[in-house]
Amino acid sequence: MFAIMEAARLEALHLAQDPVTGLKAIIAIHNTRLGPALGGCRYLAYPDENSAIRDAVRLAQGMSYKAALAGLAQGGGKAVIIRPPNLDNRGALFEAFGRFIETLNGRYITAVDSGTSSADMDCIAQYTSHVTSTTSAGDPSPHTAMGVFAGIRATAQARLGSDDLEGLRVAIQGLGNVGYALAEQLHAAGVELLVSDLDAGRVQLAVEQLGAHPVASEALLGTPCDILAPCGLGGILNAQTVGQLRCSAVAGAANNQLASIEIADEMEARGILYAPDYVINSGGLIYVALKHRGESLPAITAHLSQIDLRLTEIYAHAQADKRSPARVADALAEHLLYGG
Known part of the structure; x- marks a missing residue:
């Protein structure tokens, strides 16, 4: 795991799970030199957990480069939620993810990405302010x-x-x-x-x-x-x-x-x-x-x-x-x- 982080020059890799909702989430924070890490949250099925981690790391690095050349006071990060085969309550899962984000104290701000929607961001926003792409924020x-x-x-x-x-x-x-x-x-x-x-x-x-x-x-x-x-x-x-x-x-x-x-x-x-x-x-x-x-x-x-x-x-x-x-x-x- 540390070899993957070192190769990408990743600052931090956070993992969280919540058995009640089925949440299995990964947040990769690549670089925060220019500001808090910002990057979307993917909600996809993956063949295995290592594939999900590698996807988050690779995408977080790209977000750092993107923010830097866009002239933004933001770092790069990415979140991946491994889509469970069976889900009882999607809203509850994203609310749990919001609680996870809040524990990072603003180092990571999430947004929509593949498999997620503004409605999902609205659920996250019930538990943290470190989220954008909500219904009120509008479609990017x-x-x-x-x-x-x-x-x-x-x-x-x-x-x-x-x-x-x-x-x-x-x-x-x-x-x-x-x-x-x-x-x-x-x-x-x-x-x-x-x-x-x-x-x-x-x-x-x-x-x-x-x-x-x-x-x-x-x-x-x-x-x-x-x-x-x-x-x-x-x-x-x-x-x-x-x-x-x-x-x-x-x-x-x-x-x-x-x-x-x-x-x-x-x-x-x-x-x-x-x-x-x-x-x-x-x-x-x-x-x-x-x-x-x-x-x-x-x-x-x-x-x-x-x-x-x-x-x-x-x-x-x-x-x-x-x-x-x-x-x-x-x-x-x-x-x-x-x-x-």
Whole structure:
């Protein structure tokens, strides 16, 4: 366990269980140099407890990097609740999780993530104030999509020479809350959309409302396009898939798109510009962090506008250094987190 923590430079790993509600929870706190750790709570089934712990640790590290490059006074953390095979009372389980968070005295602030909802956050909020993404706080998804859209424009400028998206072909993998909101914004900008999702209903909706072209999920990565926008689960770019890419750039909302940093190097060698995922998708984190601090919507929107500026800075460094933007982003984040 300590080897996992040391490899990720993790500050703390907290475990809690509550036999009455079935709660088995993990909170990973990666780095609090810039402020209290903030990160979503996942509620998923895992093959074993070690898989859940590794997921929490990996995601917490990504949240530290994301918060640092987003210019937030927050550290990075992540929570994982292992979904039990049978659950009698979901509300009671999340209330128990709220009590667990409260014992950490503000070192970790939770939010929605895969498998959780604002209603779950409302249950947590009954026992701790260290929670955001509640019903009253609002859904962060539109703000994530807003930031990704701005990042796609910056990526188009850097790779294609113009931030005018009209007529470009953008392939979106995943039409969840963020992916669909992004598709709507791209459609309004005159983009030709190629879409895939495991939910055929979401694809059909995009076809009817946005004039999108449906593509089978297994074929999307190899479909020629200007920009590929991964907006589903992580690990989509790996040794098996990177050779299939037929795009000029990859810029999407999914977390942990790269199976390893070497995949980014391979894309760089092939002339495919990669938008570091934790930079381009930071709009949701910006929203929940600043909303939790009581900032106004105009102030949050102004902060969101810095995403494309940060990406442009990273692309310029990458071009000058002849390195992948992913390696440049990591180096910039680590300088903010660890100094040196």
